[in-house]
Amino acid sequence: MELPPEIEKYLLETMEVPLKIARLIPKSQLQKIVDSVRNAVLEWALDLESEGIVGEDMTFTKEEKQLAQSVTYNIQNYIGGSVYGSQIQQGSSHSTQSQTLNINDIEDIIENLKNCINDLGLNEKDKKLLEANISTAESQLSSPAFNKTIVRECFKTIRNILEGITASHIATEIGTKIDSILNQLF
Template structure:
């Protein structure tokens, strides 16, 4: 009898075999071996992702395009730090469609995928160029996602054989099931990359400050306020003095934003935490205390919440708090864009 693992390897290596068929066969193997992490991953690839964390290979770089009445849809770029940060956030989406939808898109011959933006986010982006805009994902990026799924199955099946799991027909011995239970195959899915990146960013931020811990969730709120006021004295400008005078309220709003972000999907929550940590560092270091840098952080937070207006009930309140923060920081954002 043939080995289901070796068959899976051969089919994963064969580009003529449908990725959908490959996933279904892999689901049988994962289920029979009781490899939960692979079962869940395959189900998500088949059904599509909702609020679940997204594997790293599903994070793509899009292109923001503006409508030019003479030349049609043209790529646009940010010419300053704030617009560049805004565009980068908007153009870094996670593709949540099921693998069957992505395969159908490739087979249709379409040039790529056009993202449906929330009205709130769209209004912010339109305001920067005064023209209709869209975010497009290239067909090559979509194909890369599909081929990454094939690669995951290939590498996983090779590792199963290396661990001594071969199978016969469509069955596995009790010993093979026990071997599978002793191994962790989640690394093939690449689903924890975002979390590790956030932790690395946080570690770097803390290691760069020898005398001050900027974690507002602990007992250092008073220290944080003093640090902000000290920096305001060091940097003599209306902008920095304004931040120093509003330090207590700034602390309260940032703390509130952290708490509100707990209701957001994990991936977006992690992005928010990184932006808040970066913002804290900026306002506690004189060399980084610049209006355009602070405004870029604010716009990134607004962009994320704008993406979630129709997904998370508290997204509107989060945006309002960010707008309050922008006023206290001395970089007010026009509220009509979000109302």
């Protein structure tokens, strides 16, 4: 799965040897999507059947069509992990939505990173780069009017370092939270 162009450009600029950049999605995750959809369709068909809507030979009678109009079926999103800072609206009209940046979330991520930096298995160069970006982000956050652009770039670099060690559960969890913060900073 390709990355957004601005992230790919940034990564290519930071690499000594330019390579094709992509996110890898395990086959098991794709199978989980197919299984979830299959189960949702089966549950829906069973709900219809319990209402007397069976569709013999793939066709529905006039009565079944009328019954089907009164059946409500809620579709849920099947998310395989945590969702942070997400905003979803569905079936609403004339609505507005706003999202504010929670400085406490950023401070929590920074604190988590500082607590686990030695457990991430980073090489010395990446460790120093991570520490420098953490320090820069902390400095900006303590400023009366911090620069979102600087904080965003720090977190982009932090995320890129963590993506290099995605086998670590800690890095994956913090990476998810960083993605949420980056979405709020754009």
